[in-house]
Amino acid sequence: MEISFYKYQGTGNDFVMIDDRAQKFDSSDLKLISKLCDRKFGVGADGLILIRNHADFDFEMIYFNADGSQSMCGNGARCAVAFSAFLGILDEKTNFLAIDGAHEAILKDGLVQLLMGDVAGIDEKGPDSFVNTGSPHHIRFVQDVEKYPVVEEGIKVRYDRMYTPAGTNVNFVEKMSGDEIFVRTYERGVENETLSCGTGVTAAAIVFGKDQPAATIKIKTLGGQLSVKFKSSDNGVFKEVWLIGPAEQVFAGEISV
Numbered sequence: 001m002e003i004s005f006y007k008y009q010g011t012g013n014d015f016v017m018i019d020d021r022a023q024k025f026d027s028s029d030l031k032l033i034s035k036l037c038d039r040k041f042g043v044g045a046d047g048l049i050l051i052r053n054h055a056d057f058d059f060e061m062i063y064f065n066a067d068g069s070q071s072m073c074g075n076g077a078r079c080a081v082a083f084s085a086f087l088g089i090l091d092e093k094t095n096f097l098a099i100d101g102a103h104e105a106i107l108k109d110g111l112v113q114l115l116m117g118d119v120a121g122i123d124e125k126g127p128d129s130f131v132n133t134g135s136p137h138h139i140r141f142v143q144d145v146e147k148y149p150v151v152e153e154g155i156k157v158r159y160d161r162m163y164t165p166a167g168t169n170v171n172f173v174e175k176m177s178g179d180e181i182f183v184r185t186y187e188r189g190v191e192n193e194t195l196s197c198g199t200g201v202t203a204a205a206i207v208f209g210k211d212q213p214a215a216t217i218k219i220k221t222l223g224g225q226l227s228v229k230f231k232s233s234d235n236g237v238f239k240e241v242w243l244i245g246p247a248e249q250v251f252a253g254e255i256s257v
């Protein structure tokens with residue numbers, strides 16, 4: 001069987017993208033999904049995304065991590081919006097459905113602005129924090145994050161008893177100058193560091209800017225620049241949370257499986 005695919009990347013977080021509006025792809029075949037994401041035996045990617053029709057939305061994004069598990073993916077959603085625009089499903093604005101609910105997005109000046117879900121609050125975890133931005137994120141502020149052993153330390157938290165059985169993604173964050181942070185993420189489901197994680201940088205920005213009534217935080221990742229805007233409310237809920245950054249098509253192809 002031949003599968004047609006496109007490859008997208010959003011700040012280096014990369015995805016196999018499949019136009020599955022005809023619903024031909026067997027989304028229960030998790031072995032196939034991890035094979036397509038395998039960097040030696042498949043196309044190679046951090047995750048795989050199916051674009052499907054939905055009666056009430058422009059499209060539905062079905063996201064899988066490289067190991068076949070599912071969660072919300074911020075960079076993947078930005079790439080799904082860019083891919084859907086390429087397919088002619090939308091122009092500059094869209095409403096689409098993901099695993100965590102409805103999202104809006106705007107394509108402007110070569111960037112995808114993605115409205116994330118409201119964030120219920122921040123849980124203190126000793127000196128660290130935990131935030132759910134559609135996916136679970138542990139946040140730890142460190143010095144000199146460029147040299148930090150992200151995989152070694154990330155694995156310890158990812159499998160910590162406090163997060164069993166689901167586990168968590170783990171973000172290491174350094175305050176740069178002004179309103180800028182540098183974030184590196186160990187990703188659950190990829191079981192490695194990725195070059196950028198959209199839901200992770202959103203969680204890190206919320207912890208960093210939590211005391212401001214409205215914040216715009218610049219984020220450096222190993223794969224490029226993102227920004228996050230949000231508003232705080234009195235009951236501890238963060239609203240109007242926008243993740244903004246580039247999303248690019250890298251190549252298209254066919255693979256025999």
Ligand SMILES: N[C@@H](CCC[C@H](N)C(=O)O)C(=O)O
Nearest residue numbers: 071073074075135197198199
């Ligand atoms: N790379 C993603 C996050 C994908 C989901 C995550 N690995 C999980 O399983 O929680 C992003 O850009 O948000």
